[in-house]
Amino acid sequence: MSVASETPAVYPRTEATTPTRLRDRMRYDADTVHAILDEAFLAHVSFTADGVPHVLPLAFGRDGSRVYVHVSSGSHLATAVRHAGDDGLPVAFAVTHADGLVLSRSAFHHSMNFRCVIAHGPLRRVTDPDELAHGWSVLLEHLVPGRSTDARPPNRKEAAQTGLFALDLDRVAAKVRDHGLAAEEDGDLELPYWAGVIPLRTVAGPAQPDTGVGPVPDYLARWAAERA
Template sequence: MSSAREATGTTEPPSVYARTEATTPTRYRERMRYDAETVHAILDEAFLAHVAFTAFGQPQILPLIFGRDGGRLYLHVSSGSHLAIAVRHAGDEGLPVSFAVTLADSLVLSRAAMHHSMDYRCVIAHGPLRRVTDPAETARGWATMIDHLVPGRYADSRPPSPKEAAQTGLFALDLSDVAAKVRSHGLAEDAADRELGHWAGVVPLRTAAGTPRPDAGVEGEPPAYLKEWLARRG
């Protein structure tokens, strides 16, 4: 890794990600999206990721918060977790992981049990996960991850202390072996089933933010950046 890349903590993503063996499914290839605009939009809307890996000879999976900076993802876990230990043991090459986020857009209720489904958008990425050690990239990674939750939040919070940074590792995954998958066509009924008397249709789903509950001792209105975010997410 070059020193410039370590200092900035960013990678410049392509406009279209390459199709690879890992990102080319055997079925429903028409649902795949490789353009960076779609991939990034899904990542930026999602809050929770799942990271799968192998540690101590066993498959593992963890739900984690994350943030995207260009073509790089940042996430953090306890330094004593199986994931952190496995990354350390992997060394400079990084630990092979699979990373996934999914946005559920609607329930698809078909006349036939077999055709029930869901409209969704998801992103799956594969690659080596590495620990971030460069101080400049560490600061940028934390800001990226916290501002992914609510833009502007990192500046309105205390940065990690040296003790906290030692207890919680920051990790990076470069977007290279990545693609999105989108199902958005709703019902796919067999012609013969349309004469059945069962109700069928699509139930839209959405994630909405509720009314903030301030902690004890916090007075006054929510800060402007939070109000702006709530207006978009409410």
Template sequence: MAEYPVTAATSPKRHRDRMRYDADTVHAILDAGFMAHVSFTVGGRPQLIPLAFGRDGERLYLHTSSGGQLALAARASGAEGVPVAISVTHIDSVVLSRSAMHHSVDYRCVIAHGPLVHVTDPDEQLHAYRVIIDHLVPGRADDVRAPSPKENAQTTVLRLDLDQVAAKVRDHGLAEDPDDLDLPHYAGVVPLTTTRGPIRPDRADQDVPPYLATWLGAS
């Protein structure tokens, strides 16, 4: 898919110039993220939870505790799924303006809407685990044991198809009012980055596997 359709759910009221609907941008933002925030409603009460996730083509996989409200709602909704909004956001810089009103952040964000479906097929469940684990560290899924039956019972695997999805990007730094440019207040942009620190092995006699060394060296 080259472009996602513009829908009522993915068309904002303001700053439409910041919207991106191309799949390359959406996928890149998702693939660089580690945590998705999932919003849903149970009994008229808004809920929001952070979950690890992974992308497989045009699908997002997530998992959560089987006793949690999201899992219960997804299982109760059956094949129709529970309506959710999912966001993944990166903060790239803090924007320090001369004006209080123009302080901001540069960011990249993806928001997806749709039904979150409970995955019941055992093969797809195992595939979802691998997708999520390899999203965290590529190659990691081959270096872990598979979930036990007890662990499977304690975990609910969820799937969202990327149909109503868009990215929003602010990347222009300062946006000063011309009348403010001669004010004495400091202004500037503070870049923010995420880095991978030195690994802390569980045992001193462990060698770092090649896939992990490659990933650590790529930061």
């Protein structure tokens, strides 16, 4: 099984992870990067295939300094990874949390509180049987801790239909905006327009059991209660 590189306390700054403006919003410490990833359910992976840009929303899971995604084996992404060979396919990987709407007195100064992580690197297909089993477990555990032992693993047909892919977090950084209004013009302060922040958050609703299943398992009930 391929072993993920040792997770650093702080990810190195690279050309790909250093913006041209608002650098004070950047975070390179692993704790912040990992927390943002671990709270997210959906990633967007962008890549170029045959000269055409693509972006896909994908479920993912993190294991140390590596993320796993899965996608149809016949997709543009899977095909591009195969054509890329052993070096892997260059991709950009992103997750974003919208934490609040920042409403200014002026249209220009409206903003949003957010936390995001963007990573760049080669995406490779996982072929080692041990890493395949581990990666699928990582994906399920990312969705709901405890889920990997409460679901049937993929069979051979399903594994052929859906590929598992890995990206090592070598060129990665977080960007965070977490404050209120910061750029009101002096001349706008007396205008009769409401201004402030509207917080946003993702919550879990009540479980909706399929027909024929028993009570909601304890691990799932606890997880949903924590996010209600």
